[in-house]
Amino acid sequence: MGATHPNIVVGTPITWVPLMRRVAIVGAGWAGFRPQVPELSFRELVFEAAQRAYEDAGVDPREDVDAFVSCQEDYWEGIAIADEFAPEPIGGALRPTYTVAGDGLQGLAQAYMMIKSGAFDIVAVESHAKPSDIVTLDGIYDLALDPHTIRPLRAANPLFTAGLDAVAYMSRTGASRVHLAMVAAANKRMGLHNPRASYAGRVTVDDILGAPYYIYPMTRYEVAPFADAAVVMVLASEEAARRLTDNPVWVEGVGWSTEVGTGAVEYHKWGHMPSLKAAGLMAYRAAGIDSPTGEVGFAEVEDRFSFMELLSLEELGLAGEGEAHKMLETGDFSPGGYLPVNQSGGSLSVGVPFEALGLWRALEAYLELREHADKYDVPRAIVASWRGPPTYTSAVAVLGAQ
Amino acid sequence: MVWKAWRIGDVIHYPGTQEVEKYVYTPGIHGLEFAKALKEGRILGMKCPGGIHVPPKTYCPDGSPGELVEVKGPWRIATFTIVYEDIYGNPLPEPQVLALIRPDDARRGGLIHIVKADPDTVYIGMEVKPRWKPPEQRTGHITDIEYFEPA
Numbered sequence: 274m275g276a277t278h279p280n281i282v283v284g285t286p287i288t289w290v291p292l293m294r295r296v297a298i299v300g301a302g303w304a305g306f307r308p309q310v311p312e313l314s315f316r317e318l319v320f321e322a323a324q325r326a327y328e329d330a331g332v333d334p335r336e337d338v339d340a341f342v343s344c345q346e347d348y349w350e351g352i353a354i355a356d357e358f359a360p361e362p363i364g365g366a367l368r369p370t371y372t373v374a375g376d377g378l379q380g381l382a383q384a385y386m387m388i389k390s391g392a393f394d395i396v397a398v399e400s401h402a403k404p405s406d407i408v409t410l411d412g413i414y415d416l417a418l419d420p421h422t423i424r425p426l427r428a429a430n431p432l433f434t435a436g437l438d439a440v441a442y443m444s445r446t447g448a449s450r451v452h453l454a455m456v457a458a459a460n461k462r463m464g465l466h467n468p469r470a471s472y473a474g475r476v477t478v479d480d481i482l483g484a485p486y487y488i489y490p491m492t493r494y495e496v497a498p499f500a501d502a503a504v505v506m507v508l509a510s511e512e513a514a515r516r517l518t519d520n521p522v523w524v525e526g527v528g529w530s531t532e533v534g535t536g537a538v539e540y541h542k543w544g545h546m547p548s549l550k551a552a553g554l555m556a557y558r559a560a561g562i563d564s565p566t567g568e569v570g571f572a573e574v575e576d577r578f579s580f581m582e583l584l585s586l587e588e589l590g591l592a593g594e595g596e597a598h599k600m601l602e603t604g605d606f607s608p609g610g611y612l613p614v615n616q617s618g619g620s621l622s623v624g625v626p627f628e629a630l631g632l633w634r635a636l637e638a639y640l641e642l643r644e645h646a647d648k649y650d651v652p653r654a655i656v657a658s659w660r661g662p663p664t665y666t667s668a669v670a671v672l673g674a675q
Numbered sequence: 676m677v678w679k680a681w682r683i684g685d686v687i688h689y690p691g692t693q694e695v696e697k698y699v700y701t702p703g704i705h706g707l708e709f710a711k712a713l714k715e716g717r718i719l720g721m722k723c724p725g726g727i728h729v730p731p732k733t734y735c736p737d738g739s740p741g742e743l744v745e746v747k748g749p750w751r752i753a754t755f756t757i758v759y760e761d762i763y764g765n766p767l768p769e770p771q772v773l774a775l776i777r778p779d780d781a782r783r784g785g786l787i788h789i790v791k792a793d794p795d796t797v798y799i800g801m802e803v804k805p806r807w808k809p810p811e812q813r814t815g816h817i818t819d820i821e822y823f824e825p826a
Contacts, residue, residue, distance in 0.1 A: 439756070
């Protein structure tokens with residue numbers, strides 16, 4: 274092992290065995306995507322999403338689905354050993370089910386590998402969140418901070434680390450508050466076309482710049498609120514996919530990575546996101562993409578905080594370092610532009626359903642590729658998600674319609 | 676799925692508490708030394724191949740044992756933010772400045788802490804110094820440093 278710090282090591286090369294079979298998404302279901310879903314327990318919310326996903330894919334979970342992956346965290350649920358609640362609502366009782374304590378996109382990566390390995394033909398992935406059930410959300414976030422060096426400070430808002438990153442990013446790249454506001458205004462507006470976007474609206478750059486600060490340098494328009502939601506996706510091997518659907522969406526590659534983790538936030542590379550870069554490189558490698566330039570039709574990337582969309586595009590190699598805000602100015606990321614970004618409205622207009630966030634981004638890309646692949650020269654999407662403060666874990670998937 | 680309580684007043688909630696209030700966190704080998712030093716008004720770092728790392732983490736990034744050393748600064752703001760509202764959007768009585776503060780002699784890391792300064796005057800590169808609690812009030816916690824203030 275060399276003397277370099279983990280912050281500097283980016284993209285451990287992983288070589289996938291090239292002859293293994295392809296993996297496709299063959300169906301998806303969702304439920305909720307509202308600030309509150311008071312009438313349903315989180316289990317019923319998951320059941321609804323699962324039932325819709327199995328109907329969409331044309332499979333019976335008790336007969337056809339070989340294994341199940343659920344992504345969730347005990348603290349969010351308010352239940353210890355919450356993974357024991359996972360099988361029942363998704364039809365996984367008495368069948369191989371396991372839980373990933375991470376983002377749903379990491380669960381999608383597990384399902385991808387399970388099918389690639391040849392041991393499973395059809396795998397369901399589930400992730401959900403019911404933040405409206407959490408009475409003391411700040412307390413839960415507080416418990417995620419290092420108990421020795423950070424938690425005792427009693428920061429007034431546990432999302433403050435995003436502010437530290439935003440200031441460092443803007444200082445390094447020259448991106449201004451106007452650029453951040455442009456991101457938020459565009460995403461809020463694009464969300465008006467999306468039935469899942471509870472927080473969409475006609476908001477102007479001036480509205481945003483004129484609003485009071487929430488966490489400097491961002492206003493509340495630029496920080497995604499929370500949403501109750503569940504997402505279930507059904508993945509299948511190529512043979513099974515061809516049998517089940519005429520329009521499979523292929524999972525061409527996946528990647529995930531954790532930087533310093535929350536036990537050493539001080540060591541994070543501020544204003545950068547090395548975990549996203551590493552996850553992207555891993556996914557590109559699996560997909561056989563040397564450079565994403567010209568190889569991607571559109572992207573759904575991290576935008577929980579306005580600056581994050583620009584940073585994500587740079588770390589993913591979809592914009593040069595420090596170039597994203599300039600490309601934003603010229604309309605490169607608008608619908609019909611060089612690389613449409615977050616046409617779904619992003620999490621700024623859909624909200625944050627905790628661990629379901631990444632799986633939701635994959636859902637948006639999946640639906641777009643399934644319904645509108647012919648809109649793109651290259652019918653391929655990059656999906657990139659981050660687990661949110663105070664973590665430094667990211668996951669990326671490359672989806673394609675060909 | 677096809678029949679749900681459709682009036683908000685018909686929904687009953689079950690309030691609960693997660694029993695996580697009482698827990699002890701082991702500081703670890705160098706975490707303990709770091710804590711003891713705080714009581715003495717000193718901040719420790721870890722001298723590793725390539726430079727000093729703050730706060731010390733017992734093992735260097737290359738796995739070697741390293742050496743605990745006192746970090747004296749000067750301390751500078753590497754990045755900062757200003758919190759105006761809590762997570763629910765309630766305005767704070769006064770904005771809270773938080774920063775990643777890095778000593779000039781450290782290669783990586785730093786301390787995250789509160790900076791007591793006029794928010795309009797804070798900038799990246801600003802020199803700050805720790806404001807310690809009186810010795811008899813120190814407990815070996817990061818809060819033995821009350822805050823950092825302009826040097």
